[in-house]
Amino acid sequence: MAEAVLGRAAALVRRPWFETPGERRAFLLVWGGLTALAVWYFFFGPRAHYDYNWRWWVVWQQRRFLMWGIGTTLYIFVWSLLFSLALGVFCGIGRTSTVRGVRALSTGYVEIFRNIPLLVQMWWAYFGLQQVINVTLNEPFGLRILIPSTVACILALSLYTGAYMGEVIRSGIRSIPRGQWEAATSTGLSRAQTWRSVVLPQALVIVIPPLSSEVLNIIKNSAVAMTIAITDLMFYSQKIEEETFAGFEAYTAGTLLFLLLTLLTVGAVYLLQRLFGLKVRTAA
Amino acid sequence: MDWKWHVIPENAGFFAAGFQLTLTIFAIAWVGCWAFAIVFGAMRHSSRSWLSYPAAAVIEIIRGTPGLMFVVWVYFLSQPLIGYALSPFWAAVWALTIHQGAYGAEVVRAGLSSVPRGQLAAGYSTGLGYAGVMGWIVLPQALRNMAPAIVNRSVALLKGTSLAFVIGVIEFFRAGTIVNGRENASFAVFTFLAAVYFVCCFSLSRLGHRLGQRPGVIEDTTAV
Numbered sequence: 001m002a003e004a005v006l007g008r009a010a011a012l013v014r015r016p017w018f019e020t021p022g023e024r025r026a027f028l029l030v031w032g033g034l035t036a037l038a039v040w041y042f043f044f045g046p047r048a049h050y051d052y053n054w055r056w057w058v059v060w061q062q063r064r065f066l067m068w069g070i071g072t073t074l075y076i077f078v079w080s081l082l083f084s085l086a087l088g089v090f091c092g093i094g095r096t097s098t099v100r101g102v103r104a105l106s107t108g109y110v111e112i113f114r115n116i117p118l119l120v121q122m123w124w125a126y127f128g129l130q131q132v133i134n135v136t137l138n139e140p141f142g143l144r145i146l147i148p149s150t151v152a153c154i155l156a157l158s159l160y161t162g163a164y165m166g167e168v169i170r171s172g173i174r175s176i177p178r179g180q181w182e183a184a185t186s187t188g189l190s191r192a193q194t195w196r197s198v199v200l201p202q203a204l205v206i207v208i209p210p211l212s213s214e215v216l217n218i219i220k221n222s223a224v225a226m227t228i229a230i231t232d233l234m235f236y237s238q239k240i241e242e243e244t245f246a247g248f249e250a251y252t253a254g255t256l257l258f259l260l261l262t263l264l265t266v267g268a269v270y271l272l273q274r275l276f277g278l279k280v281r282t283a284a
Numbered sequence: 285m286d287w288k289w290h291v292i293p294e295n296a297g298f299f300a301a302g303f304q305l306t307l308t309i310f311a312i313a314w315v316g317c318w319a320f321a322i323v324f325g326a327m328r329h330s331s332r333s334w335l336s337y338p339a340a341a342v343i344e345i346i347r348g349t350p351g352l353m354f355v356v357w358v359y360f361l362s363q364p365l366i367g368y369a370l371s372p373f374w375a376a377v378w379a380l381t382i383h384q385g386a387y388g389a390e391v392v393r394a395g396l397s398s399v400p401r402g403q404l405a406a407g408y409s410t411g412l413g414y415a416g417v418m419g420w421i422v423l424p425q426a427l428r429n430m431a432p433a434i435v436n437r438s439v440a441l442l443k444g445t446s447l448a449f450v451i452g453v454i455e456f457f458r459a460g461t462i463v464n465g466r467e468n469a470s471f472a473v474f475t476f477l478a479a480v481y482f483v484c485c486f487s488l489s490r491l492g493h494r495l496g497q498r499p500g501v502i503e504d505t506t507a508v
Binding site: 023031123238252262 | 286287332334335338345348349350351352353354356357360361363364367439443444446447449450457461464469470471473474475477478481482485486489
């Protein structure tokens with residue numbers, strides 16, 4: 001990434017910013033105008049009379065909450081990543097299968113889990129599933145099975161992301177030419193061996209860039225877990241808001257930490273791509 | 285085996301009111317999100333770095349934050365920024381507009397990039413201005429390529445309206461949680477919610493699928 005950034009910077013310096021005087025005027029008009037508007041708004045506009053009591057220090061004071069939140073978010077992220085990758089690989093293979101039942105099953109899975117909001121799925125997995133267990137197991141047999149909210153959250157998040165990853169991996173498998181299948185069969189490899197040592201290793205490397213954006217989505221979507229009382233980064237941002245009433249400061253800190261996590265993941269994906277000797281494309 | 289399915293017809297009016305609010309949020313945010321997307325997508329597509337770099341920064345920062353966080357953040361941001369708290373409804377509309385708009389901007393940029401630059405040069409050389417080149421040459425082709433991605437983003441927006449629940453908007457999902465809190469029928473209520481959302485989103489995404497069976501088409505389906 002560093003050399004790419006440096007290369008862009010060098011190109012910027014070499015190329016003149018404005019090719020015509022009209023462009024320079026347009027630049028000054030647009031950005032100068034916006035800056036002037038912002039300055040006017042904050043210092044002379046209607047908001048100037050409203051005195052918001054900035055308390056950025058509370059974020060630092062409550063930093064241990066944010067640290068705990070990052071820990072939980074990462075815990076959920078790692079488990080969901082493992083499960084959804086496994087689900088995605090199986091689903092991707094199933095979608096390209098020649099067996100009709102397998103294909104229908106994986107298509108049904110993808111369509112159902114992609115077309116329901118994650119919030120609904122998570123609440124279904126936490127409250128709905130609990131009632132199913134109550135009615136079918138707990139009440140008839142006198143058991144006391146309770147679904148921990150962490151399990152419900154990881155379950156919902158993995159199923160949701162697995163459906164998207166399945167689609168990405170399917171397109172990766174499709175991109176392997178049919179000739180490779182024929183070549184593998186003619187060298188005497190079985191179907192399972194072909195999948196394991198010819199198709200999947202190539203397909204999984206090809207899909208790293210689109211897959212990485214789904215991986216980032218796990219981090220972002222894990223914020224939804226706050227609604228079923230998972231003590232993640234979002235939950236603790238709300239906690240700081242409740243304790244100090246510095247809502248804007250608390251949520252800004254939470255947002256920036258989420259951004260930091262996603263940026264670190266982007267860096268990790270970059271290293272992974274370098275490891276496989278791929279041409280690096282930007283992943284978002 | 286009492287799943288209490290009867291709570292659904294009993295609270296049908298309440299669910300309908302919630303669903304109506306969901307559709308209202310969806311409709312307003314849809315218009316706003318594509319207005320945002322066109323402006324920022326065109327800026328990012330521009331070859332002028334003073335337009336494309338700020339647009340890229342805004343888009344990437346917004347895309348890096350969770351939708352739920354963004355909804356809450358806009359709700360609390362309004363206090364220091366404009367001096368009074370936005371109502372939860374308008375905070376949700378603005379947040380979804382901007383958050384989905386950033387994703388939409390990438391769709392717009394991909395659509396504009398799908399038209400070869402040589403066609404722009406050819407258009408300019410025949411004497412058309414910027415508006416003429418965009419309106420007569422780029423947009424007709426770009427829109428055809430973008431159509432499935434636009435529909436898929438609309439599905440994401442429809443699913444995203446459920447996030448408004450967190451700041452207290454009584455839209456369809458929150459209506460469901462309220463009914464569940466009163467009746468304690470989580471299986472029936474959440475299965476019903478899932479079924480309704482599924483029917484709406486699935487029919488939309490089928491439409492997107494039908495539009496997108498050509499080579500060179502952009503299908504933006506990320507899990508947001």
